[in-house]
Amino acid sequence: MAKDKGLTPQSEDFNEWYNEVVLKADLVDYGPVRGTMVIKPYGYALWEGLQRELDRRFKETGHHNAYFPLFIPMSFFQKEAEHVEGFAPELAVVTHAGGEELEEPLAVRPTSETIIGHMWASWIKSYRDLPQLLNQWNSVVRWELRTKLFLRTSEFLWQEGHTAHATQEEAEEETRRMLDIYATVLREYAAVPGWEGRKTESEKFAGAEYTLTYEAMMRDGKALQSCTSHYFGQKFSRAFEIKFQDKDLQTKYAYTTSWGFSTRAIGAIVMTHGDDKGLILPPKLAPIQVVVVPIYKEDTRAKVLAAAEGLAQALKAAGIRVHLDDRDQYSPGFKFNEWELKGVPFRLELGPRDVDAQTAVLASRLGGKETVPMEEIAPTLADSLEAFHQALYQRALGFRDAHTWKVDTYEDFKAKVQEGFVKAFHCGEAECEREIKAETTATTRCIPLDEPEDKGSCIRCGKPSAYGKRILFAKAY
Amino acid sequence: MAKDKGLTPQSEDFNEWYNEVVLKADLVDYGPVRGTMVIKPYGYALWEGLQRELDRRFKETGHHNAYFPLFIPMSFFQKEAEHVEGFAPELAVVTHAGGEELEEPLAVRPTSETIIGHMWASWIKSYRDLPQLLNQWNSVVRWELRTKLFLRTSEFLWQEGHTAHATQEEAEEETRRMLDIYATVLREYAAVPGWEGRKTESEKFAGAEYTLTYEAMMRDGKALQSCTSHYFGQKFSRAFEIKFQDKDLQTKYAYTTSWGFSTRAIGAIVMTHGDDKGLILPPKLAPIQVVVVPIYKEDTRAKVLAAAEGLAQALKAAGIRVHLDDRDQYSPGFKFNEWELKGVPFRLELGPRDVDAQTAVLASRLGGKETVPMEEIAPTLADSLEAFHQALYQRALGFRDAHTWKVDTYEDFKAKVQEGFVKAFHCGEAECEREIKAETTATTRCIPLDEPEDKGSCIRCGKPSAYGKRILFAKAY
Numbered sequence A, B: 001m002a003k004d005k006g007l008t009p010q011s012e013d014f015n016e017w018y019n020e021v022v023l024k025a026d027l028v029d030y031g032p033v034r035g036t037m038v039i040k041p042y043g044y045a046l047w048e049g050l051q052r053e054l055d056r057r058f059k060e061t062g063h064h065n066a067y068f069p070l071f072i073p074m075s076f077f078q079k080e081a082e083h084v085e086g087f088a089p090e091l092a093v094v095t096h097a098g099g100e101e102l103e104e105p106l107a108v109r110p111t112s113e114t115i116i117g118h119m120w121a122s123w124i125k126s127y128r129d130l131p132q133l134l135n136q137w138n139s140v141v142r143w144e145l146r147t148k149l150f151l152r153t154s155e156f157l158w159q160e161g162h163t164a165h166a167t168q169e170e171a172e173e174e175t176r177r178m179l180d181i182y183a184t185v186l187r188e189y190a191a192v193p194g195w196e197g198r199k200t201e202s203e204k205f206a207g208a209e210y211t212l213t214y215e216a217m218m219r220d221g222k223a224l225q226s227c228t229s230h231y232f233g234q235k236f237s238r239a240f241e242i243k244f245q246d247k248d249l250q251t252k253y254a255y256t257t258s259w260g261f262s263t264r265a266i267g268a269i270v271m272t273h274g275d276d277k278g279l280i281l282p283p284k285l286a287p288i289q290v291v292v293v294p295i296y297k298e299d300t301r302a303k304v305l306a307a308a309e310g311l312a313q314a315l316k317a318a319g320i321r322v323h324l325d326d327r328d329q330y331s332p333g334f335k336f337n338e339w340e341l342k343g344v345p346f347r348l349e350l351g352p353r354d355v356d357a358q359t360a361v362l363a364s365r366l367g368g369k370e371t372v373p374m375e376e377i378a379p380t381l382a383d384s385l386e387a388f389h390q391a392l393y394q395r396a397l398g399f400r401d402a403h404t405w406k407v408d409t410y411e412d413f414k415a416k417v418q419e420g421f422v423k424a425f426h427c428g429e430a431e432c433e434r435e436i437k438a439e440t441t442a443t444t445r446c447i448p449l450d451e452p453e454d455k456g457s458c459i460r461c462g463k464p465s466a467y468g469k470r471i472l473f474a475k476a477y
Helices: A014-024 A039-062 A074-079 A081-090 A114-121 A167-190 A235-240 A262-274 A299-318 A334-341 A353-357 A372-402 A408-415 A429-440 B014-024 B041-060 B074-078 B081-090 B113-123 B168-188 B234-239 B264-275 B296-315 B331-339 B352-357 B376-400 B410-416 B432-442
Strands: A028-030 A037-039 A071-073 A092-097 A102-108 A132-141 A155-165 A195-198 A210-217 A223-233 A244-245 A252-255 A256-260 A292-293 A321-325 A344-348 A358-363 A369-373 A404-406 A420-426 A443-448 A471-474 B028-030 B037-039 B070-075 B092-097 B101-109 B134-143 B156-164 B195-198 B212-217 B223-233 B243-245 B249-252 B256-260 B290-294 B320-325 B346-350 B359-364 B367-373 B404-406 B421-424 B443-448 B471-474
Touching: A014 A028, A014 A262, A028 B113, A037 A039, A039 A132, A039 A155, A039 A167, A039 A262, A039 B352, A071 A074, A074 A081, A074 A102, A074 A114, A102 B092, A102 B134, A102 B168, A114 A132, A114 A155, A114 A235, A114 A256, A114 B028, A132 B249, A155 A167, A155 A223, A167 A195, A167 A223, A167 A256, A195 B014, A210 A262, A210 A372, A210 A443, A210 A471, A210 B290, A223 A235, A223 A262, A244 A321, A256 A262, A262 A372, A292 A299, A292 A334, A299 A321, A299 A344, A299 A353, A299 A372, A334 A344, A334 B101, A344 A372, A344 B443, A353 A358, A358 A372, A369 A372, A369 B320, A372 A404, A404 A471, A408 A420, A408 A429, A408 B101, B014 B264, B037 B156, B041 B134, B041 B156, B041 B168, B041 B264, B070 B074, B074 B081, B074 B101, B074 B113, B101 B249, B113 B134, B113 B156, B113 B234, B113 B256, B156 B432, B168 B195, B168 B212, B168 B256, B168 B404, B168 B432, B195 B471, B212 B264, B212 B376, B212 B443, B212 B471, B223 B234, B223 B264, B234 B256, B256 B264, B264 B432, B290 B296, B296 B320, B296 B346, B296 B352, B296 B376, B331 B346, B346 B352, B346 B376, B352 B359, B359 B376, B367 B376, B410 B432
Parallel strands: A292 A321, A292 A344, A404 A420, B290 B320, B290 B346, B404 B421
Antiparallel strands: A028 A037, A071 A102, A092 A102, A092 B092, A132 A155, A155 A256, A195 A210, A195 A443, A210 A223, A223 A256, A244 A252, A344 A358, A358 A369, A420 A471, A443 A471, B028 B037, B070 B101, B092 B101, B134 B156, B156 B256, B195 B212, B195 B443, B212 B223, B223 B256, B243 B249, B346 B359, B359 B367, B421 B471, B443 B471
């Protein structure tokens, strides 16, 4: 089947399968500039679904959208030492504009902590100006050497939330609240299971006190960091002079956070659910939830198309995202393959005998077909979509748990980490993490929030565990 | 009143009034880089209101959102001669990225015709691939020397629609359809009246066959081009080789269009409706439609606040965007001024005697106050907001019509064009337009679509009119 569409099987070459499926399913294309992508309508509709759910939750939790400029003076990056070290090598720089050389080169934003910090310094004067709960939907540029569509491109779309608070407690609560919102949307809409946890010091965001993450497992056993939420403490507020007069009349530095969710999540959806036939899209985000494919010959064409249109109308009226594929130039078999490749959850086949019997054939992208009475389709399809979501999530969760191992010897570690995630003890030393990476290509993914407390010795060097629990290792995108 | 808030009266210095009001009302701030702006939450919420209405109509008319890269190879601009002439002087250019000098410098997109044309050349093969109906929400960069918040900044937010069609007729229908959608949203949501028309050759978009525009009148009598819709014919398809095989098996060039609506529309709203007290926001877009201001002393605080919260809840439940201003540190008078400055359509004042009588005082930003029974407020406020919208639109329309004159002598032209719009005959020659601009600073705004046919002599040079009707002149932003 995969061969028919020219899709390389996952088991043969997962990377090749991925590149083929995102292009052939019309999610994305390569842009003319090295490392850039064009997000096509079918891919962008997935992003709009994620945006809708995230934006609603941001607003429900008191955040407001705003927009900060694309261009940031290079000097801003110098103000926070770790931040500049992390981002300077990836900056794209505007040196000329309006036909002249600029006095100070401008960075194209890789992330907006610096420019928002600069503005906050003038906006925030009193505790009454806090909290600042801002978000923006935009694109950012990070010049990457090794690029991969959706996962790592020179420019990508995301949202970046930025908040400032009067107290550490509030800022830490915010950091956790936003991770939970991300996790909810990833689980309940994208059907992508994952581990919530804290990054080790070596893996945290450049300039953060700590970083929270959601680590999902792709079908090749590798990890994908699907979003992050950072607690900055007073690092950025000291660098940018974000100060306020508190109730006690003392001048204090604010506590800040930032959190981001990007089009990388589309890559997570593709690699969590897809199979050798193509994409499998989670129904709550699928641009098309059900496709109606009429099956006719010349003499039954009018009758079948009329019934198919009636069915599509009824589904649309029931709030279902339906598409009627009435293209004359393609055979039903060709259409079945194409919509399977594009990951549409359900297909309704409708032939002349179905019309006579007032039935249709409902085929699930997860397998299985059944003949259903026409009148029952619209009233029951919402439930079928919910069941599809649950099945998809459980399937991914089962896969993840079957590819996650607790290991206690470095031999086991090296073997298992090639196939999935391992939970092991670690000494917490950056040098030891680097050695593990050099020897296995695996990295620490996170210190899982819900891992029970436990003691043990570092999987590699034998020193006492630094985290009071096992932590998660994997090879990662 | 204006003096109390430090707002310069409009009659004294309209430009100064504008700059003060957009900053003090918290719509926007200056960014750290010359000519850039930060759109603050209150301003961004206006943009989200416009986006919601536009995006819905784009989708209803079959368009899909997509995303094309920010960076465009400089060589792309050379392909369409008029386009490069129009945009090259305003480009911002990335010359370095990832720590190295780039082989080919990259333009930060000023508009996306070239990169979309490039992609279409590979996507479009057959008439079955047409029409292409795409839109994107993004930011663009045009390095302007004279900048003004919202109206002309180095970077601004907009949407740019791009479509490709098999026939000229379809493409021209599209150009007109999108102008009509813009006009509907400007009239019915922003309450901004305007003239729909075609630009003269000198004023059209660089590379277009023709440009349609919506020209609104600001309260200083100057024109603001509020959006544009361009018909390109085959200019861009020939430059970028956008070809398709038609039903008759012939290879043909596609017909393309583009259309854009930007954050400049926020400036139009401010300058169409605002007065010496500040903004007046159209209710359908106002982030806050009604503000509840409780009036209390220490002994009545609890009673009044409880009633105010109940009122705000009832309004929210009725679908009204309501804000309860329960800040203790400010007096009611201070709050009245602030919400007037911010242009909130209605204010509800609630004091202890109101609570006893189960009434509140409803004050309109357009003037007038009335005492209303508490129980009637939530059920009737939607109607009051609709009436407010109508009054605002009629007020602006009346102002526009009172400041528009038909003139037939150049003396009258020169006098009247300093105060508003004039309708006059013109010979159609670019050189004559330049002379008029040099002598009066006025330009042709458009050839109005609904102006009746008529003949006459050019207002300046006396040659026969070129357009078969009077055209519109004004000084413009």
